[in-house]
Amino acid sequence: MNTDMFCWQCQETAGSKGCTRMGVCGKKPETSALQDVLVYATKGLGQIAARLRAQGFAVERDEDRMMVANLFATITNANFDDAMLEDRIRATCARSKALAARLDDAGGLSDAALWQAGDRASMLAQAGKAGILSTRDEDVRSLRSLVTLGLKGMAAYLEHADALGKSDPELDAFIEEALAKTLDESLSAADLTALALETGSKGVSAMALLDAANTGAYGHPEMTKVSIGAGTNPGILVSGHDLRDLEMLLQQTEGTGVDVYSHCEMLPAHYYPAFKKYAHFRGNYGNAWWRQKEEFESFNGPVLLTTNCLVPPRESYRNRVYTTGVVGFPGCRHIPGEPGETKDFSSIIAHARTCPPPVQIERGEIVGGFAHNQLLALAGKVVEAVKSGAIRKFVVMAGCDGRAKSRSYYTEFAQKLPEDVVILTAGCAKYRYNKLNLGEINGIPRVLDAGQCNDSYSLAVVALKLKEAFGLDDVNKLPIVFNIGWYEQKAVIVLLALLSLGVKNIHLGPTLPAFLSPSVAGLLAEQFGIAGIGTVEEDLKKLVG
Ligand code: FSO
Ligand code: SF4
Secondary structure: OOOOOOEOOOOOOHHHOOEOOOOOOOOOHHHHHHHHHHHHHHHHHHHHHHHHHHOOOOOOHHHHHHHHHHHHHOOOOOEOOHHHHHHHHHHHHHHHHHHHOOOOOOOOOOHHHHOOOOOHHHHHHOHHHHOHHHOOOHHHHHHHHHHHHHHHHHHHHHHHHHHOOOOOHHHHHHHHHHHHHOOOOOOOHHHHHHHHHHHHHHHHHHHHHHHHHHHHHHOOOOOEEEEOOOOOOOEEEEEOOOHHHHHHHHHHHOOOOOEEEEOHHHHHHHHOHHHHOOOOEEEEOOOOHHHHHHHHHHHOOOEEEOOOOOOOOOHHHHOOEEEEOOOEOOOOEEEOOOOOOOOOOHHHHHHHHOOOOOOOOOOOEEEEOOOHHHHHHOHHHHHHHHHHOOOOEEEEOOEOOOOOHHHHHHHHHHHHOOOOEEEEEOOHHHHHOOOOOOOEEOOEEOEEEOOOHHHHHHHHHHHHHHHHHOOOOOHHHOOEEEEEEOOOHHHHHHHHHHHHOOOOOOEEEOOOOOOOOHHHHHHHHHHHOOEOOOOHHHHHHHHOO
16 A cells, blocks of 8 residues: 655654655554554543543543553654554554543544544554644644654653553653643644643653662662673573563573673663672673664574664564564564563573574673762762862763764764763763773763663753752753764653753754754754754864863
C-alpha cells in the first residue's frame, strides 16, 4: 500500500525537515503511519481519561500504563513491528470505548477519542487525520510536537520506574491531561508554550522518580572502572536502559558459564553497587547505538534490546537479536513480560551457550559513576578546585550520540577544551570522548559520567547544590555551560526539564530540531538563549572563553 509518511521526531530526520519516503532510521512508511495512529488513539484515550477524572471518577493504573507504553513504543528506534503496533492500536481503541461508556457526558470528544480501529487498512486510512501535518498552523503543529515528543521521552522513564514498582499518580494524571490538550483546538500558541514548560517540570519529577527507583533498588552509583575488553566465555550483550531487565538476566545467567556485557546506554549499570556482585557481568562491549551493526556482528552471541536504540539488524545476526518490553522488530524473538513481572530469559541463555565468545575489539577500562550521590561526596573537593582556579569551568556535554559526521564536533570540542575544564556527561553522547584519556584535575577525572540520559537529572541536582555551596541566587551564575547533543525524544524531555529548572543558554546540536518552527525556535532563543552550534573554535571561545 502506498502510504504517505511524515516523521520529524529525531535529529537525523531527512534533510533536517522530515522523513517522507522512508525513515533514515529504517522505519517504513506503514510503520510510521501505524505509529501516528497509535499516538492518535492514545491521545483519544488520554482525553477520555482526563474527562473521567474531571467528572470525579477514578482512572485505573492500567489505563495510564497503556498510554505510557504506547508513547514509548513510538519513540525512535524502539518498535518496527507493524503487528505489535496494530495490536496496541486495537487494544487502545477498545479501552477508549469501555472508558467512554462510563462518562456522564461524552459530548465534545474528539475524533481521536471516538475512532474505533478495524483491520489494518482501516488504521492506515486514519493516518492522514492522525499525522503531524493534519495540524495546519505551523506554530501550533510545532508546539504540539514539542509536547508530544517530550511526553514520549517522559513515558520511557516512567516505564522503567514502573518496572521497579514506582509510579506517581500526579504524573499519570498529567500525561492524560497533556495528551488531551494536544487535541484541543481552542488552545493558543501561548497556552501550548506554557504546556511545554509544564511538561519539562513534570519531566524533572519523572527523572527523579526513576532515580529513586534505580537507586532504591540497586544503591547509589559510585566511581567505577569498567572493562571494555572481552573474555573467553560466550556472552549476552544487553542494550537499552532497563535495569530491572538486566537484573533478571544476571540472576538467570549466574553459574551458566555465560557472561553478560553492557552495550551503549546499559554501561552505567556497572556503576550500581547491586550489580557488582555478579562476577559474570563482565564489562562494556562497544560504543554508542549507531555502531551496533559492526559490534553486534563481532559480539558473536545474542543481544537483548531492552529499549531503543535498535537499528534494523543485518540478516547475518538478526537471529541473535532478542527484544523485550516495548521494543520489537519483525523476525526477532520477543521475550514477553509486563513491568513488574518476572521474565523468562532461558531461550536467550540457551542460545548464548551455542555461540562462540565475543571477538575482542578494544581493551582497557573506562571510568564513570558520577551520579549525584558520588558527585556530592566530591563536592568539597570540587568547590575547592573551583575556588583555587584549578577548575575553571564545567561543560555539560550530556545527550545522545548519532551517525551524523558532524558529530565529530563533540570529539574535537572535548579534545580542544583547556585542561582546566571538566566535562559533565550522561547519555550515549559520552562515547564521542569517553575513551580519550583526558586526565584528571586534583584527582577529579576530566570526564565525569553520571550515567544514562535520564541521569542528566543528577547533573541538575548537583548544579542546584553547587549554587547553594557558592551562595548564588541563580544557577546560571555557576561556572557551568551547556553544549548538548540530541538525537531522540528522551533528549527532548531532558531539554524541557532543564528549561523548567531555569537553565539558560543551552547550545543544542548538531542541528536544531526540525519540529521547531521559526517562531518557536525564535521564542526559545529569546526566552532561554537556546542556540545551535558553530565551529569548535567559535564555540570554545563563546562557552569557555
Ligand atoms: Fe542514547 Fe538511544 Fe539514552 Fe536515547 S541510546 S539515544 S536519548 O535512546 O536514550 O542516550
Ligand atoms: Fe526519520 Fe527520525 Fe522519524 Fe526515523 S524517527 S522516520 S529517522 S524522523
